[in-house]
Amino acid sequence: MYIAITFLIALLALLLVFWGGKVLLKGSWLLGFIRGTVGLALLAAALMIVLVAADVYSYRNLAEEHSVGTVSFEKLDEQQFMVSFADADGITQEFQLNGDQWQLDARMLKWKGPLARWGIKPAYRLDRLSGRYLTLQDEREKQRTVHQLNGSTYGVDVWGMLRDIDPRLPLVDTVYGSATFLPMEDGAVYEVKISHTGLLARPLNKQATSAMEQWQ
Structure with missing residues (x-):
């Protein structure tokens, strides 16, 4: 019985292959299908390139040490x-953090x-604030708290893709930079x-300085 069922299934598969081959061998349909497939592939590739460019655009140039913002508690x-985080552009975000210490993280490219020799500077994007x-x-x-500061808005994460491919890529290093955990006060x-x-964090007022001295 199982041999007969297997034979029937194989026969059905052969019939489907025969019918499918006849359809594919029709020149006009085949050429149209190829043109349509290539066209859709090109459109998909163009869309992916645009999304990659948009994600790369969200990174900031890092020529030398500079301030990325202030954190107040x-x-x-x-x-x-x-916690109020005011970035270098003056945009303020507020979050609630639980714990005794805080940390700010950034993604770096x-x-x-040859890219470095051409003078292309490293780039960074602030990633998250955690307690x-x-x-x-x-x-x-x-309960621990972690808040996203900036993400990949368009669904394409260049930094993540490069890191998943190989951490030893010949043209770029994907680095995760973090400020040392500092006390909340x-x-x-x-x-x-x-x-x-x-990243490096420094106290700006008496409360922050006192908290760091007590913590150290």
Whole structure:
């Protein structure tokens, strides 16, 4: 019985191959299909290139160390803070962070080989702001908070794709730069700067300086 069923299925497959071959061998249909497929492929490639260009455009040129913004804190409750991040363009975003310390992360593209020799500078895009607890027990038991600052708006993540291909690409390095975790304190204000080595945060007022001294 199973041999007979197998034979019938094989016969049906052969009939489908025969009918499909007759359809494909019709010249006008085949040429139209090829033209349509090539045209759609070219349109898809063009759309992908546009999306890649849009994602790359979201990165900023990094010629030398400069400020990327300020981070200020308002205490809401124990281990809960309202954080205001004002970037270099003066655009302010507010987030609630839980924990004792904060960290700002950025994605960096560092060009190598001929691209570097042509004078193309590294680029960066601020990525996320996160909080952390001091004790291991709090880290395990309490809610952690991470907020996205800038993402890949158009669904194409060039940095992620390059990193997935190979971390040792000949023309570019995909680097994740992070400011060291620093204490959150009511009224504290920090300035965040970026250089070729990553992010660096410095206290801007008495509250931030005092918090860092106590933490160290």
